[in-house]
Amino acid sequence: MPLSRPVKHGARYRLTWLVMACVLPMLALITFIVIDQYRHDREQLIQKSVLTTRAMALTIDKDLGGVETGLHALANSQYLKTGNLRAFHQQAKEVLRHLDAGNIYLTDANGQQLIHTERPYGADLPVTGSLVTVRKVFASGDSAVSDLFIGAIVRRPLVAVVVPAKRGDKVAYALGATVYPERLSATLARQGLPPDWIAAIYDGGGHFITRNRDIDKLLGKRGSAGLREKMASTREGSLENRTIDGTPVIAIFSRSTRSDWTIAIGIPKAKLNAELWRRVALIAIVTFFILLGTLALAWNLGGKIARAIHALIGPALALGRNEQVIVQPSYLKETDEVGKAIERAADILAHTRHQAYHDPLTGLPNRTLFNEIIAQQLALCRRYGDSMAILYIDLDGFKSVNDTHGHAVGDLLLLQVAARLELEVRRSDLVSRLGGDEFATLLMNTDRSGAATVAEKLVEVLSAPYQIGSISLTHISASIGVAMYPEAGKDIETLLQRADYAMYLAKAAGKRHYAFAEAEIRPDVSDEVPEQDAAQLAHTDKSAY
Numbered sequence: 001m002p003l004s005r006p007v008k009h010g011a012r013y014r015l016t017w018l019v020m021a022c023v024l025p026m027l028a029l030i031t032f033i034v035i036d037q038y039r040h041d042r043e044q045l046i047q048k049s050v051l052t053t054r055a056m057a058l059t060i061d062k063d064l065g066g067v068e069t070g071l072h073a074l075a076n077s078q079y080l081k082t083g084n085l086r087a088f089h090q091q092a093k094e095v096l097r098h099l100d101a102g103n104i105y106l107t108d109a110n111g112q113q114l115i116h117t118e119r120p121y122g123a124d125l126p127v128t129g130s131l132v133t134v135r136k137v138f139a140s141g142d143s144a145v146s147d148l149f150i151g152a153i154v155r156r157p158l159v160a161v162v163v164p165a166k167r168g169d170k171v172a173y174a175l176g177a178t179v180y181p182e183r184l185s186a187t188l189a190r191q192g193l194p195p196d197w198i199a200a201i202y203d204g205g206g207h208f209i210t211r212n213r214d215i216d217k218l219l220g221k222r223g224s225a226g227l228r229e230k231m232a233s234t235r236e237g238s239l240e241n242r243t244i245d246g247t248p249v250i251a252i253f254s255r256s257t258r259s260d261w262t263i264a265i266g267i268p269k270a271k272l273n274a275e276l277w278r279r280v281a282l283i284a285i286v287t288f289f290i291l292l293g294t295l296a297l298a299w300n301l302g303g304k305i306a307r308a309i310h311a312l313i314g315p316a317l318a319l320g321r322n323e324q325v326i327v328q329p330s331y332l333k334e335t336d337e338v339g340k341a342i343e344r345a346a347d348i349l350a351h352t353r354h355q356a357y358h359d360p361l362t363g364l365p366n367r368t369l370f371n372e373i374i375a376q377q378l379a380l381c382r383r384y385g386d387s388m389a390i391l392y393i394d395l396d397g398f399k400s401v402n403d404t405h406g407h408a409v410g411d412l413l414l415l416q417v418a419a420r421l422e423l424e425v426r427r428s429d430l431v432s433r434l435g436g437d438e439f440a441t442l443l444m445n446t447d448r449s450g451a452a453t454v455a456e457k458l459v460e461v462l463s464a465p466y467q468i469g470s471i472s473l474t475h476i477s478a479s480i481g482v483a484m485y486p487e488a489g490k491d492i493e494t495l496l497q498r499a500d501y502a503m504y505l506a507k508a509a510g511k512r513h514y515a516f517a518e519a520e521i522r523p524d525v526s527d528e529v530p531e532q533d534a535a536q537l538a539h540t541d542k543s544a545y
């Protein structure tokens with residue numbers, strides 16, 4: 001089964017992921033912190049709100065306590081003790097002026113009202129609407145606060161504080177003072193709750209006594225089932241709830257100690273959640289812009305890195321093609337270093353190539369390069385029908401210089417030979433050192449007579465005396481073999497062999513000569529020059545001179 005190649009991605013893609021990998025976990029962490037903080041804040045708000053409801057309950061209790069104290073004082077009236085109800089009625093009216101209550105009434109054990117400040121003394125009075133509370137007072141001998149009831153005389157919803165009026169240990173009367181819900185509404189309003197919070201007072205049966213909104217519709221109605229259930233099980237607490245008009249709230253409540261009433265506040269969840277969403281949205285927006293900014297930065301950076309790396313492709317290919325390597329300064333230190341390495345590699349390669357193709361002593365092209373150039377020129381000659389000449393040059397008497405004056409002098413001599421050769425041939429011609437004291441030149445677009453002229457001139461020039469320091473060398477000469485294309489051969493090997501052979505023939509004819517290679521003269525494998533060839537050469541050269 002073929003292995004699938006791993007997908008490679010560019011610098012931009014990698015950097016984009018790097019940014020995501022940094023920013024997204026940070027976003028998750030911040031979101032977690034915000035939600036945790038929100039929960040903590042919410043819990044604190046609930047705790048604070050429980051204290052608020054408790055404080056509100058205390059305020060209400062204090063209010064009712066004031067009424068109760070006034071009633072207790074009145075219950076000890078001498079008129080009541082002596083049964084002078086007419087005078088007591090008058091007294092009650094007096095007390096009512098200083099008591100923050102609606103009316104004062106007096107009942108017997110059956111709730112039959114005996115006096116009522118709203119009616120003149122002696123008027124026919126109905127049984128009190130607060131019969132349950134009156135009975136409770138008679139039964140317990142203690143004061144009590146009623147639930148909401150419809151006043152039998154005033155015919156409107158109200159509550160009452162009822163205290164016992166005792167004769168000895170026995171409860172003789174129940175003395176009550178009515179309190180209108182409006183007064184409790186004013187107490188709620190004074191609490192300074194946030195405007196969107198809902199506050200309400202429920203009586204022991206869970207009916208609305210007052211509420212800071214829509215009380216006209218809700219007065220006397222029962223609160224939501226969830227809240228009533230919870231209120232029944234505990235004096236104080238909180239719950240997630242829906243108000244009677246369907247608003248989702250966190251409801252916090254606390255029960256009064258003086259009455260069975262419960263003070264509750266509802267914090268709309270929408271408001272709490274809005275705060276959470278506001279924070280989350282803020283984080284999301286800030287994160288979005290951070291992400292956008294860093295992604296743009298990463299994209300830009302990735303592009304610069306990619307461009308800096310791509311810019312090395314050209315120099316690398318130029319290096320491979322042995323062309324001139326040009327590396328522009330880049331955005332990155334690292335790519336600059338790689339660029340420098342490519343330039344250095346190009347230099348090394350050029351140096352190596354030069355060494356591979358040139359003679360280290362004279363700096364002339366060596367045999368390898370000479371052969372390559374001949375191959376190229378042969379192709380051109382074949383194509384355009386041009387002729388060319390290869391001159392094979394060997395010094396005469398060179399060995400003795402080495403032997404007599406040492407190798408160093410021999411080297412200096414070879415340098416002078418190279419210089420003379422280069423000076424004598426055209427710039428378009430090629431001079432090469434093939435090895436030892438063997439040189440060669442390639443003369444382009446040259447016919448037989450032109451080649452003869454050059455060969456003759458070179459024999460003469462190379463055979464002139466050499467001065468190396470104080471040493472005068474007068475015995476050095478040169479022998480040259482000339483092979484013409486296409487007459488002497490049509491391929492490189494034949495031409496070189498025949499030029500070499502012609503050079504040997506020139507040497508055999510007495511040195512300091514040149515000789516043309518002829519097609520019919522076959523070079524022998526051995527160095528021995530046949531007599532016949534040498535004789536022919538002598539003849540040929542003479543005719544050439």
Ligand SMILES: Nc1nc2c(ncn2[C@@H]2O[C@H](COP(=O)(O)OP(=O)(O)OP(=O)(O)O)[C@@H](O)[C@H]2O)c(=O)[nH]1
Binds near residue numbers: 435437
């Ligand atoms: N100084 C020096 N000598 C070299 C170098 N390469 C080869 N040689 C010597 O050059 C000599 C060439 O030998 P020959 O061609 O027989 O010398 P020659 O005296 O010119 O002989 P003929 O060609 O027969 O005239 C040898 O002694 C080599 O050791 C070099 O780079 N420097």
